[in-house]
Structures are given as structure tokens and as C-alpha cells.
Amino acid sequence: MLQWRENTEMEKMSDRNNREGIKGWLNPGRFGWERVAYWLQRLTGVGLLAYFVGHIYETSSLTQGPDAWTAMLELTQTPMGHLILLLVIGMSTYHSANGIRLIFTHGGKGLGKPGRPDYPYDAASLNYRQKSGIWIALILAAAAMLYGASVLFRGN
Amino acid sequence: MTEQIIEKIEKIEKKHEKKETLRDSIVLKVYRANRLAGEPGRYDSVEVPVQRWTTVLDALLHAKAYKDPSIAIRYSCRMASCGSCGMKINGIPRLACYTKVSEMEGSTITIEPLANFPHLRDLVTDFSQFFLHHRNMQPYVQNEHADIKDREKLSEFVQKPEDLDRFLQFSYCIKCGLCYSACPTVATDTKFPGPQALSQAYRYFIDNRDSAGKGRTNIVDDKHGIWRCHFAGSCSSVCPKGVDPALGIQLLRGHLLGFSKNEKKIADLQERLNKN
Numbered sequence: 375m376l377q378w379r380e381n382t383e384m385e386k387m388s389d390r391n392n393r394e395g396i397k398g399w400l401n402p403g404r405f406g407w408e409r410v411a412y413w414l415q416r417l418t419g420v421g422l423l424a425y426f427v428g429h430i431y432e433t434s435s436l437t438q439g440p441d442a443w444t445a446m447l448e449l450t451q452t453p454m455g456h457l458i459l460l461l462v463i464g465m466s467t468y469h470s471a472n473g474i475r476l477i478f479t480h481g482g483k484g485l486g487k488p489g490r491p492d493y494p495y496d497a498a499s500l501n502y503r504q505k506s507g508i509w510i511a512l513i514l515a516a517a518a519m520l521y522g523a524s525v526l527f528r529g530n
Numbered sequence: 531m532t533e534q535i536i537e538k539i540e541k542i543e544k545k546h547e548k549k550e551t552l553r554d555s556i557v558l559k560v561y562r563a564n565r566l567a568g569e570p571g572r573y574d575s576v577e578v579p580v581q582r583w584t585t586v587l588d589a590l591l592h593a594k595a596y597k598d599p600s601i602a603i604r605y606s607c608r609m610a611s612c613g614s615c616g617m618k619i620n621g622i623p624r625l626a627c628y629t630k631v632s633e634m635e636g637s638t639i640t641i642e643p644l645a646n647f648p649h650l651r652d653l654v655t656d657f658s659q660f661f662l663h664h665r666n667m668q669p670y671v672q673n674e675h676a677d678i679k680d681r682e683k684l685s686e687f688v689q690k691p692e693d694l695d696r697f698l699q700f701s702y703c704i705k706c707g708l709c710y711s712a713c714p715t716v717a718t719d720t721k722f723p724g725p726q727a728l729s730q731a732y733r734y735f736i737d738n739r740d741s742a743g744k745g746r747t748n749i750v751d752d753k754h755g756i757w758r759c760h761f762a763g764s765c766s767s768v769c770p771k772g773v774d775p776a777l778g779i780q781l782l783r784g785h786l787l788g789f790s791k792n793e794k795k796i797a798d799l800q801e802r803l804n805k806n
């Protein structure tokens with residue numbers, strides 16, 4: 375009784391007709407800051423995953439001896455390499471800061487209490503605490519990137 | 531107390547104050563297609579006269595009455611109560627009867643059927659899957675001690691105002707499907723119950739007349755269930771009734787994750803209280 379009604383009506387109606395699909399993830403601005411934050415969390419998560427794979431590849435060059443390792447390090451010393459590192463700094467800062475906010479919200483914390491909504495309705499869960507959390511994550515990411523840029527591009 | 535409430539409402543009102551654009555007429559760019567007949571979609575432009583208070587639904591009905599009777603729309607109450615007139619207005623899911631033309635910018639309004647619902651014709655979509663998700667949540671109070679069917683004399687539960695406040699907001703849902711249409715997870719996962727159904731699961735879970743707590747969390751604890759919510763908050767931003775489905779989902783997930791405990795004392799029956 376408490377099972378999903380698969381194979382039955384639900385299955386029949388699993389019509390993808392008119393689902394927005396991945397397209398629905400684009401244009402996040404139309405639904406406010408929380409949607410932008412969601413979109414960035416996903417984008418930075420995937421970006422970090424790509425970096426992580428690249429990073430394993432990079433450091434595994436150490437097994438081929440010090441020369442291979444130095445050659446690999448040279449790659450990161452190019453302007454392109456610096457730009458990628460800068461992006462990684464921004465992505466990881468935003469992803470961790472916003473990720474900590476999400477750990478709380480997913481547990482129902484910091485969202486306010488249900489009450490008696492009055493017109494014009496203002497959703498409690500989209501409160502200023504959440505919005506400030508998002509802005510703090512964005513500002514931290516920007517600050518980290520600025521500092522990173524000042525270090526990385528100092529010599530050039 | 532009253533003054534504080536008025537102050538709060540005034541503050542919210544100010545925040546939501548929309549720029550008014552007054553015009554004599556507006557062009558509606560309406561999405562047209564009969565899916566069953568296999569027609570490809572197209573947009574028809576219809577110009578209709580408007581007043582300050584004209585809603586998008588009024589404008590559409592004017593177009594239907596005087597310009598093109600073949601436009602298919604679904605509506606009933608015209609007052610944001612029945613939940614039938616949901617459509618995408620300038621790209622955002624809204625109730626046509628709850629959206630004034632004067633709130634919209636530009637000289638045209640683009641009106642399309644709700645996304646994430648199978649499309650039937652023009653602005654009309656199929657809600658069966660959405661309702662099925664709702665039904666899957668067993669949206670009724672379950673309490674083995676209160677089998678009203680087999681009782682000779684009916685009794686009622688005794689609830690305190692605080693008990694009511696825990697779920698009242700979620701019970702204001704009119705099943706208009708705007709949240710379902712705005713949700714990025716619904717956009718890609720047909721088995722995900724969506725914000726409406728999940729917030730209803732919480733509505734009954736936290737109701738202290740209901741004793742099916744564990745059974746209810748079991749329903750949503752599924753690979754396509756509550757864990758697929760990433761709190762993008764779009765459901766709450768489009769909800770026309772202040773239900774705040776995202777809040778209900780996160781609160782319910784708090785219980786599943788052990789962040790919160792459901793220490794509700796099951797409400798007593800009036801009849802039993804009288805006996806003691």
C-alpha cells in the first residue's frame with residue numbers, strides 16, 4: 375500500500391511530453407536568487423568533479439619521474455593554466471560556502487516556521503537569511519578569486 | 531498585536547509593489563496547437579482592449595469572445611481559488627486570473643501552456659500525472675483510533691491553535707500545478723512527486739490527528755522521492771497561495787535525516803475527553 379505505484383498508471387503516464395528537461399535548468403534568473411544558487415551549485419559541482427579528475431591525472435604524472443612532474447607543472451604556469459586555477463578557486467569557494475548553507479536547509483534549519491500566510495504572500499523559506507547566505511557565498515568566491523589573481527598574476 | 535501585523539503586511543506589500551503600466555490595449559501572443567491532431571505549435575497575436583484591473587484571464591476571455599472563439603483555455607473561479615487557469619505568462623508559471631495586465635511590462639504578453647505537464651491543446655495541459663502524485667501521498671488523515679465509518683456517534687479531534695499552525699499553510703494548496711511547472715527536478719524526472727505532493731506529505735505527517743508518520747516517510751524515502759529536491763526554491767517563488775512548498779519539503783526531510791523529531795502528541799477525540 376505504501377509502495378510507489380509503478381507498472382500501473384504511473385508508468386503509463388510517464389509521458390515526457392512537454393517536460394522542460396535540462397533546458398529548464400537554464401535561464402535561472404527568472405525564479406530569483408535561490409534558483410541561481412541551485413544552478414551555480416550544480417555547475418560548480420560538475421566543474422569541481424572535472425577538476426578533480428584532471429587533478430588526479432596531473433599528480434599521477436609523478437609516478438613517471440620528476441621530469442614528467444615538472445613538465446606537467448609548467449602547464450599550470452601559463453596564463454591559461456592560471457585562469458583555470460582561478461576558476462577552480464572561485465568554484466570551490468562558492469560550492470563549499472553554499473554547500474554548508476544547503477546542509478542546514480536540507481535539514482529544515484534556518485527556514486522559518488509555517489504560519490498563517492497573508493496576502494501578498496511572502497514565502498518564509500526564501501527569507502533574508504537564505505538570500506544573505508547566497509550573497510556571502512558569492513562575495514567569498516569573488517574575494518578568493520581576486521586574492522588568487524593577485525598572487526597568480528603578480529610575476530607576469 | 532494588530533498594529534504589528536498591519537505593519538508586517540505593509541512591509542511585505544511594499545516589497546511586492548509592482549510597477550504599473552497603464553495602457554488601452556495589449557497584444558496577447560498565444561501559443562496554439564492541438565497536440566492530439568498532431569499540429570505543430572504556433573503563436574497567434576490578438577490585440578484586446580484592457581483597463582487597469584484587467585487580468586490576463588479577462589484579456590484571454592475577451593479575445594475568445596470577440597476575436598477567436600477557438601482558443602482553448604481552462605478556468606473556473608476567476609479568483610485564484612480553483613487552480614485551473616495556470617499557464618506560462620511571459621515565461622513564468624502564473625494563474626491567469628491572478629495576474630493583472632498592468633503588472634506586465636512591454637507591449638505584448640506571451641502566453642504558453644504550463645511546462646512539465648503533457649500538452650493537450652492551446653493553453654490546456656493534462657493534470658492526471660500531477661494528481662496521481664498527489665494521490666500517492668495518501669492525502670487524508672489516517673488514525674486507527676478514529677474509524678468514523680463504524681461509529682454510531684461521530685466525534686471530533688481536539689487541536690490547539692499551535693497544532694493547526696503547523697500544517698494550515700500547506701492545506702491552502704489549490705493544486706494549480708504552478709510549483710510543479712517551475713521545479714527543475716520535475717523538468718527532468720517524471721517519477722519525482724514534485725513540490726505539491728511532497729509538501730502535502732508533510733502536511734499530513736505533521737498533523738497531530740494523523741498517526742501514519744512512519745508510513746508517510748516511507749512513501750517519500752525513495753530513489754525518485756524527496757532526496758531529489760535540491761531546494762532551488764522556485765516552487766515557493768511561484769506559488770500563488772503562500773503555501774511555500776519548499777519549506778514543507780525541507781521540514782519533512784529534516785525529520786528523515788534526524789535533524790528534527792516528530793514528538794507530536796496524537797490529538798484526542800472529543801468523545802473520549804468527555805468521558806474522563
Ligand code: HEM
Pocket residue numbers: 415416417418419420422423426469470471472473474476477759760761
Ligand atoms: C567543503 C566541501 C564541499 C561541500 C560542503 C559540498 C556540499 C555539497 C552539497 C550540500 C551538495 C548538494 C546540493 C544539492 O542538494 O543540490 C553538493 C553537490 C555536489 N557536489 Fe559538493 N561539496 C563540497 C565539495 C565538493 C567537491 C570537492 C566536489 C567535486 C569533486 C563536489 C561535487 C559536487 C557535485 C558534482 C554535486 C552535485 C550537484 C547537484 O546535485 O546539483 N563537491 N555539494
Ligand code: SF4
Pocket residue numbers: 702703704705706707708709710725726729765768769770771772773774775
Ligand atoms: S503548492 Fe502552491 S503552486 Fe503548488 S499546486 Fe499548491 S497552490 Fe499551486
Ligand code: FES
Pocket residue numbers: 605606607608609610611612613614615616625626627628
Ligand atoms: S480561474 Fe480559478 S484559479 Fe484562476
